[in-house]
Amino acid sequence: xxxxxxxxxxxxxxxxxxxxxxxxxxxxxxxxxxxxxxxxxxxxxxxxxxxxxxxxxxxxxxxxxxxxxxxxxxxxxxxxxxxxxxxxxxxxxxxxxxxxxxxxxxxxxxxxxxxxxxxxxxxxxxxxxxxxxxxxxxxxxxxxxxxxxxxxxxxxxxxxxxxxxxxxxxxxxxxxxxxxxxxxxxxxxxxxxxxxxxxxxxxxxxxxxxxxxxxxxxxxxxxxxxxxxxxxxxxxxxxxxxxxxxxxxxxxxxxxxxxxxxxxxxxxxxxxxxxxxxxxxxxxxxxxxxxxxxxxxxxxxxxxxxxxxxxxxxxxxxxxxxxxxxxxxxxxxxxxxxxxxxxxxxxxx
Numbered sequence: 001x002x003x004x005x006x007x008x009x010x011x012x013x014x015x016x017x018x019x020x021x022x023x024x025x026x027x028x029x030x031x032x033x034x035x036x037x038x039x040x041x042x043x044x045x046x047x048x049x050x051x052x053x054x055x056x057x058x059x060x061x062x063x064x065x066x067x068x069x070x071x072x073x074x075x076x077x078x079x080x081x082x083x084x085x086x087x088x089x090x091x092x093x094x095x096x097x098x099x100x101x102x103x104x105x106x107x108x109x110x111x112x113x114x115x116x117x118x119x120x121x122x123x124x125x126x127x128x129x130x131x132x133x134x135x136x137x138x139x140x141x142x143x144x145x146x147x148x149x150x151x152x153x154x155x156x157x158x159x160x161x162x163x164x165x166x167x168x169x170x171x172x173x174x175x176x177x178x179x180x181x182x183x184x185x186x187x188x189x190x191x192x193x194x195x196x197x198x199x200x201x202x203x204x205x206x207x208x209x210x211x212x213x214x215x216x217x218x219x220x221x222x223x224x225x226x227x228x229x230x231x232x233x234x235x236x237x238x239x240x241x242x243x244x245x246x247x248x249x250x251x252x253x254x255x256x257x258x259x260x261x262x263x264x265x266x267x268x269x270x271x272x273x274x275x276x277x278x279x280x281x282x283x284x285x286x287x288x289x290x291x292x293x294x295x296x297x298x299x300x301x302x303x304x305x306x307x308x309x310x311x312x313x314x315x316x317x318x319x320x321x322x323x324x325x326x327x328x329x330x331x332x333x334x335x336x337x338x339x340x341x342x343x344x345x346x347x348x349x
Contacts, residue, residue, distance in 0.1 A: 033050055034342045034343055036049075039068065044093070067168075072200075086122075113134065145333070146165040169192070175235065191231075193224050193310075210289065
C-alpha cells in the first residue's frame with residue numbers, strides 16, 4: 001500500500017523499447033510529436049501532442065468506451081467481445097500514430113490486463129495486429145502518472161492533499177504534499193473497485209425499480225468503504241482545510257451535471273472546483289433513479305447510465321474519508337502524465 005515518499009515530476013524512462021536511444025538535440029524537440037495511450041478497464045484514450053513553452057499542445061485525440069473488463073469479475077478472463085472492441089479502438093489509435101508521424105509513444109494498460117488470466121495473450125495479440133506495445137503498469141505507476149498529469153489543478157492550500165482516480169477496474173488514492181518542485185507522494189493505495197468491477201460485483205443488474213436501485217447503491221458504497229478502511233485509518237488529520245482533487249469520468253460527469261451543461265464541455269469542467277455537498281446531492285439523486293431515467297440525463301446517456309452510480313458510491317466513500325469542503329475536478333490524468341514524462345526526458349537530456 002505505502003511507498004517511499006517521492007516527488008512526482010517528469011523523470012527519465014520514456015516508452016518501452018526506447019531505452020538507450022540517443023535523445024534529439026534540444027533545438028529539435030519542439031518539432032517532435034509525442035503520444036500517450038491509456039487502455040483502461042472501461043476506456044481507450046489517446047493523446048498526441050507537440051511540446052510548447054507551456055508544456056505541450058494537443059494536436060489529435062481519441063476516446064472510446066470499450067469495456068475491456070466486462071465480465072472479468074466473474075470469469076477471470078477478458079471476453080472475446082471485449083477484446084474485439086478494444087482491438088478495434090486500438091487499430092484506430094495505430095492509424096492516428098502513423099498519420100501524425102509520432103516520434104515517441106508510450107502505451108499503457110491497467111487493471112483489466114493486470115487481473116485477466118489471458119491479459120498477456122491479449123497484449124501479444126494487440127502488438128501483432130496493431131503494432132502497439134502495451135506496457136501493463138502496476139498500481140503504483142498508475143498513481144504516479146495520474147498525479148503527474150493532474151497535479152497542476154490541485155486547489156491551493158497548506159498541508160497534505162488527496163488526489164484520486166476512479167477507473168473502470170480500480171481506484172487509486174494518493175496522499176500528497178505540495179513542494180516547489182511538484183507534488184510529493186506521501187502514501188498511496190489502490191482498491192480493486194472501479195465503476196465496471198463494482199457494478200459487476202452487484203450483479204450488473206439494470207434495475208427498473210428506484211428502491212432496488214437505492215439499495216444497490218448503499219451496498220456498493222459499503223463495499224468500497226470496507227476496502228478503504230485500512231488506508232483511511234492511516235490518513236493524517238489535516239490542520240488546514242483538506243484539499244481534494246479527482247480525475248475520472250465520474251467526477252467530470254457529475255461536474256457537468258452541477259453546471260447544468262446540455263452536453264459535455266471539457267473547457268468548462270477541467271479545473272472546476274465544486275462544493276462537496278453539491279456532488280453528494282447529485283450522487284444521491286442519481287442513486288434514486290432507474291437506469292432508464294439516468295440514460296436520459298444529459299452528459300450521462302446510455303453508455304454511462306449503468307456505471308455512473310458505482311462511480312458515485314466510490315466518490316462518496318472517498319469524500320467520507322477525506323472531509324474536504326470542495327472538490328477539484330480534472331479532465332486529465334495518466335495520458336498527460338505520460339506526455340510530460342516523455343517530453344521532460346528529452347528536455348533534460
